[in-house]
Amino acid sequence: MADARPAAATPTTTRCARCQTALSEGDRVTAQDRVFCRSCYEVLKREVRRSVASISEDINYPMALLGAVLGGALGVLAWWGFTVLTKIGFGLVAVAIGFLVGQGAARFAGGKRSVGLQVLAVVVGALSFLVAAYLVNMTFINEVLAQKGQAWRVPFPPASPGMFYQVLAVNFGVMKLVFLAIVVYEAWIIPRPPKLTTAA
Numbered sequence: 001m002a003d004a005r006p007a008a009a010t011p012t013t014t015r016c017a018r019c020q021t022a023l024s025e026g027d028r029v030t031a032q033d034r035v036f037c038r039s040c041y042e043v044l045k046r047e048v049r050r051s052v053a054s055i056s057e058d059i060n061y062p063m064a065l066l067g068a069v070l071g072g073a074l075g076v077l078a079w080w081g082f083t084v085l086t087k088i089g090f091g092l093v094a095v096a097i098g099f100l101v102g103q104g105a106a107r108f109a110g111g112k113r114s115v116g117l118q119v120l121a122v123v124v125g126a127l128s129f130l131v132a133a134y135l136v137n138m139t140f141i142n143e144v145l146a147q148k149g150q151a152w153r154v155p156f157p158p159a160s161p162g163m164f165y166q167v168l169a170v171n172f173g174v175m176k177l178v179f180l181a182i183v184v185y186e187a188w189i190i191p192r193p194p195k196l197t198t199a200a
Contacts, residue, residue, distance in 0.1 A: 016040050056114040056193050067108025068121050071100035072128030080135040087143075089136045089171070091179045094129055098183035101125040102190025109191075117191035125187030129180050130168060134158065137170045 014023045018040040029041040036044065075097030082093045105121040106113060138154045145153060158164040 018044065056112065059109050059112045059114055059117065061109070061116065061120065064105045064109035064112070064117055064120055065124070067104035067106075068101045068124040069104075070108075071102070071104025072097060072124050072131075074104075075100040076128050076132040076135065079132045080139070083136045083139055089140065091175055094132060094179045095182050095186065097128050097132065098125045098186030099190070101128060101183075102187045105187075106191045113191050113193040115193065118188050121187040121191050122184050125183045126180065129183045133172065133176060134164060134168050137167050141167065141170065 014028065014035055015021060016023055016028075016037040017034040018036055021037050023035060023037055027037050029036050029038055031041065031044075075094070078096050079091075079093045083089050101124050102121045105117050105124070109117060135156060138156060142153045154163075154167055158167065
């Protein structure tokens with residue numbers, strides 16, 4: 001009776017995930033969980049670069065501006081409305097401004113991403129934050145004026161740049177600077193163009 005011996009394991013051949021060519025040790029590139037031959041990897045890399053580059057091309061900036069302004073207006077109304085309803089100037093609500101501006105700019109531009117959109121969103125986000133801060137301070141100042149029986153009220157829009165600055169400067173401390181920084185960061189990061197990483 002012959003001895004039963006285990007069958008030798010047959011080596012499995014690694015094949016390119018794209019063209020199914022058998023790969024030698026020196027002709028393989030691993031990208032995430034797949035393995036490609038070098039020529040297929042170069043083709044795929046060019047296609048991905050072309051696709052990523054197209055995200056930053058042919059951007060409709062007027063529509064992006066409209067989206068950013070609408071997002072900013074929505075964020076301004078959220079912060080100011082919260083203040084009017086609760087009588088609390090809760091600055092954390094202002095963080096929504098940066099998110100809404102960034103999303104508005106990117107979505108109204110058709111899902112595009114670029115440094116130009118980032119700059120646009122940061123400018124609109126910062127201006128929206130300042131307008132919201134003015135409205136919040138205006139609300140509290142007008143309440144104090146009403147309690148004192150004075151007929152004069154802080155108007156919106158402000159009568160002059162000087163009035164805007166004076167009302168804005170009330171309670172504009174470190175925390176407002178922190179919230180402004182968060183608004184700017186979110187407005188910058190959302191429309192940021194993607195970065196490619198190269199496989200080893």
